[in-house]
Amino acid sequence: MKIVTAIIKPFKLDDVREALDRVGAHGMTVTEVKGYGRQRGHTEIYRGAEYVVSFVPKARLEIAVPDALVDAVVEAIRTAALTGTIGDGKIFVTPLERVVRIRTGEANDEAL
Amino acid sequence: MHPLISRAGLAAAALIALSAPAFAAEGKIDPADTAFMIAATALVLLMTLPGLALFYGGMVRRKNVLATMAQSVGATGVVSLLWFALGYSLAFRGDGALIGGFDRMLLLGTGVDSVSPFAKTIPEALFMAYQMTFAVITCALVGGAVADRLKFSAFLVFCALWLFIVYVPTAHWVWGGGFLGRLGLIDFAGGTVVHLNAGVAGLVAALMVGARQGYGRENLAPFNLALAVIGVGLLWVGWFGFNGGSALAAGPRAAFAIVATHLSACTGALTWSALEWASRGKPSVLGLISGAVAGLGAITPASGFVLPWHAVVIGALAGGVCYWACTALKHRFGYDDSLDVFGVHGVGGALGTLLTGVFATAALSAAGGQAGVSGLLEGAPSQLLAQAIGVGVTILWCGVGTWVTLRIVDALVGLRVRAEQEREGLDLALHGEAMGL
Numbered sequence: 188m189k190i191v192t193a194i195i196k197p198f199k200l201d202d203v204r205e206a207l208d209r210v211g212a213h214g215m216t217v218t219e220v221k222g223y224g225r226q227r228g229h230t231e232i233y234r235g236a237e238y239v240v241s242f243v244p245k246a247r248l249e250i251a252v253p254d255a256l257v258d259a260v261v262e263a264i265r266t267a268a269l270t271g272t273i274g275d276g277k278i279f280v281t282p283l284e285r286v287v288r289i290r291t292g293e294a295n296d297e298a299l
Numbered sequence: 300m301h302p303l304i305s306r307a308g309l310a311a312a313a314l315i316a317l318s319a320p321a322f323a324a325e326g327k328i329d330p331a332d333t334a335f336m337i338a339a340t341a342l343v344l345l346m347t348l349p350g351l352a353l354f355y356g357g358m359v360r361r362k363n364v365l366a367t368m369a370q371s372v373g374a375t376g377v378v379s380l381l382w383f384a385l386g387y388s389l390a391f392r393g394d395g396a397l398i399g400g401f402d403r404m405l406l407l408g409t410g411v412d413s414v415s416p417f418a419k420t421i422p423e424a425l426f427m428a429y430q431m432t433f434a435v436i437t438c439a440l441v442g443g444a445v446a447d448r449l450k451f452s453a454f455l456v457f458c459a460l461w462l463f464i465v466y467v468p469t470a471h472w473v474w475g476g477g478f479l480g481r482l483g484l485i486d487f488a489g490g491t492v493v494h495l496n497a498g499v500a501g502l503v504a505a506l507m508v509g510a511r512q513g514y515g516r517e518n519l520a521p522f523n524l525a526l527a528v529i530g531v532g533l534l535w536v537g538w539f540g541f542n543g544g545s546a547l548a549a550g551p552r553a554a555f556a557i558v559a560t561h562l563s564a565c566t567g568a569l570t571w572s573a574l575e576w577a578s579r580g581k582p583s584v585l586g587l588i589s590g591a592v593a594g595l596g597a598i599t600p601a602s603g604f605v606l607p608w609h610a611v612v613i614g615a616l617a618g619g620v621c622y623w624a625c626t627a628l629k630h631r632f633g634y635d636d637s638l639d640v641f642g643v644h645g646v647g648g649a650l651g652t653l654l655t656g657v658f659a660t661a662a663l664s665a666a667g668g669q670a671g672v673s674g675l676l677e678g679a680p681s682q683l684l685a686q687a688i689g690v691g692v693t694i695l696w697c698g699v700g701t702w703v704t705l706r707i708v709d710a711l712v713g714l715r716v717r718a719e720q721e722r723e724g725l726d727l728a729l730h731g732e733a734m735g736l
Contacts, residue, residue: 233521235625235626235627235629238519240520
């Protein structure tokens with residue numbers, strides 16, 4: 188099992204969710220985050236006081252995925268989140284040791 | 300006694316009572332003036348609650364929004380009570396050149412029919428209340444200069460002391476029969492008493508308390524400019540009561556005052572915005588509302604004395620000069636007047652008071668057979684001198700008085716919060732509250 192974490196542009200969230208639905212990944216957790224890679228931030232000016240804001244708003248998705256589905260999930264996210272401009276984001280795959288469904292107590296692959 | 304006779308007796312007694320002169324009255328109370336002034340009083344209070352609270356609250360950082368608003372509410376409470384108890388009497392009673400009298404302490408001498416010699420057609424209690432709202436907002440304004448770092452206790456004690464050390468004397472000198480009014484200074488609604496006082500006090504406070512942590516280095520961006528816009532909306536509309544009500548009567552002078560007020564706000568907003576657009580490439584919303592407030596502050600002393608087209612010019616000049624004061628001037632000298640109380644109210648108030656001496660038009664202030672006041676354009680350059688003296692005296696007295704006040708406050712409760720409190724945010728540190736979003 189793996190956790191697939193993706194940092195994407197916020198407006199791409201719906202496209203990614205639909206793409207994941209199509210490949211069979213039906214659950215995820217989303218948070219609003221800030222960050223930057225190669226994308227520049229912006230400057231705000233208030234009555235002559237300039238502030239450079241380096242961090243750009245992003246959406247962070249986390250999905251627990253069975254090993255068999257990982258490649259399909261990564262590809263689905265990548266194609267749906269792609270715009271071609273700097274700041275599209277990144278996808279991270281990390282090992283997942285154990286999963287439990289709280290309501291039923293099901294574990295691991297049955298809980299995904 | 301036969302019922303008919305007793306009823307007739309009652310009716311006769313009532314007729315006699317109504318036709319006899321009322322002992323306490325010195326003038327005839329006019330219902331139209333009274334109704335208008337009650338509305339004006341409410342409008343000016345609205346400028347503080349929640350106008351200023353929103354304007355200031357929206358411009359500070361999230362962790363200080365509630366604390367900033369607390370200053371507006373706190374000032375309302377403290378200043379209102381002290382004004383009622385003693386401030387009004389010292390400002391608007393008696394005939395001293397320097398200070399008024401004690402005969403209206405706690406309003407004990409004010410009867411139902413009493414009027415003030417300064418507003419003979421409205422109840423004195425109403426005149427007191429109207430003037431009270433001016434004292435309240437003046438004190439509340441000062442807090443903006445030291446936003447994000449002043450102790451709440453210090454602010455409350457400051458209001459209590461500064462009211463009597465600076466505001467009450469100035470109000471007496473300019474409006475209450477004191478020496479500045481006698482010298483010929485004209486200030487319709489508070490260019491000196493309210494705006495210049497608040498501005499100078501703000502600057503002195505900012506210098507004495509020192510800059511915010513991280514000023515010039517960290518991001519101190521406003522929490523929510525939408526709140527600030529709403530606040531300025533309330534201020535703008537409320538100003539119709541501030542300047543219109545300063546006519547103290549429902550009539551043409553109030554009408555001219557509100558027209559001048561509104562036009563000045565408009566040109567102030569557009570001028571500041573245009574300058575910003577040209578120099579920065581984008582017209583900010585903060586610039587629009589700041590320009591409006593600059594125009595409103597500048598027209599305040601002039602509003603009942605000048606023609607509408609004068610107001611357009613005054614607003615434009617205020618928009619430009621205050622824009623310069625809040626950007627170039629502030630950054631040249633490096634003081635942290637956080638919400639630009641000096642740049643907008645101080646500079647705007649001084650500018651407007653001087654321009655009143657330029658544009659004053661006799662027709663507007665002529666009353667009861669007496670000729671009105673003329674300014675430079677109508678051939679009376681001496682008026683400009685009177686205005687300049689008024690501005691100078693106000694700056695001096697306010698500067699020194701504020702310094703003294705803050706030294707006392709510092710000795711009593713201390714001025715500035717501790718460094719870690721400033722980091723944590725005043726909402727939590729001083730009030731134990733958070734906005735929850």
